[in-house]
Amino acid sequence: MEDVTIQVQGLVARYGEKVVLDGVDLTVKKGELRVILGGSGCGKSTLLKHLIGLLPPSAGSIQLLDVDLATADEPEKQAVLGRIGMLFQGGALLNSMTLHENVALPMEERTHLPTEVIDEMVRMKLAMVGLAEASPLFPPELSGGMRKRAALARAMALDPAVLFCDEPSAGLDPITSAALDELLLSIRDRFGMSMVVVTHELESIRRIADRATMLDKGKVIADGTLAEVEASPHPMVRAFFDRRPEAEGTRSSVWSALGASGGPP
Amino acid sequence: MLSLTGALVREGVLAAEKELATAIAQGGKVEIDLSAVTSIDSAGVALLATYARRLRQDGGSLHLMGARPEVERTLELFPFLEEVPPEVPNRPGWFETMGERGLVAREVALQYLVLCADAAYFTVQGIWQRRGIRWSVVFYEMAMMGSKATGVVGLISFLVGTTITLQSADQLRQFGANIFAVNLIGISMTRELGPLMAAIVVAGRSGSAVAAELGTMMVSEEIDALKTLGLHPTRFLVVPKLLAITITQPLLTILADAAGIFGGFLVCTSYLDIAPGVFFDRLQESLYLKDLMTGLIKSVVFAQLIVTIGAICGLRTRGGADAVGRSTTVAVVAGIFAVIVADAIASLIFYFGA
Incomplete structure (x- = not known):
């Protein structure tokens, strides 16, 4: 299938007795921006780590760019991982290297390009995220938003076919977060890559999502276009979009448990 | 039938506790009139809930009545858990702990060997x-x-x-x-x-x-x-x-x-x-x-x-x-x-x- 970038079937992730992902199915088409959402601890980040081959699945299959990650041998796996980019939550830039070196690193490792070409590519990528002047700085010298953008430049280093983002707006103010979303969208439109974004920021989801997948307790509880997901009657989906904590209303209060049995005799 | 009076708040809970303790001593169905309670906070609510739970364990029951609207509102605010979750989730025994440590040691040893080989x-x-x-x-x-x-x-x-x-x-x-x-x-x-x-x-x-x-x-x-x-x-x-x-x-x-x-x-x-x-x-x-x-x-x-x-x-x-x-x-x-x-x-x- 040409237009499918990611095909996950029956993915199970188990740690001892704890089941983190329980039969997850997911299909991401080419050029699609898929948002994976859900509350904390629902398995979003674990799913992402499986998609980029950091964790081996306990059961099920993951097809990434027509390569089955579970059965592929190491060179095959490395080749396909060379075609993805990942934007980590905190940026995960290497603090001991300058921005320039950080962005150059994947190019030096995965290609045999001459140094001048790599330097030129690094300048291009950094300019693309608006950090052309910051290249000699070290990551700790940057603000949170700049660090995210620099990490995005590194993730884009090898012109990936799929870009994964783990909570891109985590720890950012609404304005910076909106700017980052715009940047992601413009990159997607220009390069036509698929994107998988894990987030729980409602505003961000509404801005960027083509399609969405909602997880709860390791299972997919809603999947489809954002409108379809938002219309789902599932109580967790309702709680998420209506911003209503699910715990409320399911427990009796002290008054309803002990009082309410009539007035004084 | 016990009548509590005054403010049932953090500072006054101790006094009310004595009254409650004597009232529930004989067990059975205990009714508490709250009409003279002027205010209540989470400590007061927790006190009532504690004695209700204690009574229930002995087969009795506790009923609150006559609360003023503002007191009732506070009582409505806090949830009452019917089942108390266990404080310590079944602690592993000595053998289990040792076994687990053994497994961890084995894992560390293997990881270390892989690291050295790599x-x-x-x-x-x-x-x-x-x-x-x-x-x-x-x-x-x-x-x-x-x-x-x-x-x-x-x-x-x-x-x-x-x-x-x-x-x-x-x-x-x-x-x-x-x-x-x-x-x-x-x-x-x-x-x-x-x-x-x-x-x-x-x-x-x-x-x-x-x-x-x-x-x-x-x-x-x-x-x-x-x-x-x-x-x-x-x-x-x-x-x-x-x-x-x-x-x-x-x-x-x-x-x-x-x-x-x-x-x-x-x-x-x-x-x-x-x-x-x-x-x-x-x-x-x-x-x-x-x-x-x-x-x-x-x-x-x-x-x-x-x-x-x-x-x-x-x-x-x-x-x-x-x-x-x-x-x-x-x-x-x-x-x-x-x-x-x-x-x-x-x-x-x-x-x-x-």
Whole structure:
């Protein structure tokens, strides 16, 4: 299938007795921006780590760019991982290297390009995220938003076919977060890559999502276009979009448990 | 029927508790009139809930009535859990704990073997490859692990050398065997104390640094990022350190030997009345190249233990900043322990083997 970038079937992730992902199915088409959402601890980040081959699945299959990650041998796996980019939550830039070196690193490792070409590519990528002047700085010298953008430049280093983002707006103010979303969208439109974004920021989801997948307790509880997901009657989906904590209303209060049995005799 | 009065808040709960305790003493169906309660907070609500629960356990029940609207609103605010969740989720027994520790130990051992194998593989492979080893990083690490440790290694070894010579001088003088202090300091420094002192200092300085660096990188997902960029963390982070320390540790050990012997020299010439020339003649007679080489071979083994143990502790870090601190501590303790065990094994091998 040409237009499918990611095909996950029956993915199970188990740690001892704890089941983190329980039969997850997911299909991401080419050029699609898929948002994976859900509350904390629902398995979003674990799913992402499986998609980029950091964790081996306990059961099920993951097809990434027509390569089955579970059965592929190491060179095959490395080749396909060379075609993805990942934007980590905190940026995960290497603090001991300058921005320039950080962005150059994947190019030096995965290609045999001459140094001048790599330097030129690094300048291009950094300019693309608006950090052309910051290249000699070290990551700790940057603000949170700049660090995210620099990490995005590194993730884009090898012109990936799929870009994964783990909570891109985590720890950012609404304005910076909106700017980052715009940047992601413009990159997607220009390069036509698929994107998988894990987030729980409602505003961000509404801005960027083509399609969405909602997880709860390791299972997919809603999947489809954002409108379809938002219309789902599932109580967790309702709680998420209506911003209503699910715990409320399911427990009796002290008054309803002990009082309410009539007035004084 | 019990009537509570006044404010049922944090400060007044104790007084109300006595009344409640006597009221529920006979059990059964207890009714509490709240019409005279002017205000209530979470402490008051919790008090009522506590006694309700206690009564229920004995088969009775507690009923609240006549609450004013504002009191009722507060009572409506807090949830009442019908079932109290167990405080301690079934604690594992002794056998289970031991078994689990055994499994963890097995996992650590396997991981450690994989790390060492990877490190060896990537070192050999890297030497033949263009861009295989990042030499600039190796030189940087040599400065961090070697040059910067010279001061403290030199000073400690000098003091140890001085102390050992002083302590043994008194004993030797009783036999009129002053001159043997030279043999003693020469052999003990080169064979044992030089390598050991240098290794213990480096385990404290660099073992902890390796664990803290890798641990922080684990916590901030930098290690994961490296993997997605196609860089093996062992090759990228551990191999340069391993190469660096393999070069610097023997050099540090030679420095430690020299500083210790110099300390001994000062004591011998001043306190034991041995002439400087005699000291050096005697030292040359008593020291063999084998003594020095034994120490240097040991120092390389110690160095690799320190870095690999620091690395495994760092790479096993899970959690937050406190986890980094814990793995750093473990790296130093385990590093020093491993160095001393390796030294004991080496002594046995060299003693019985030669």
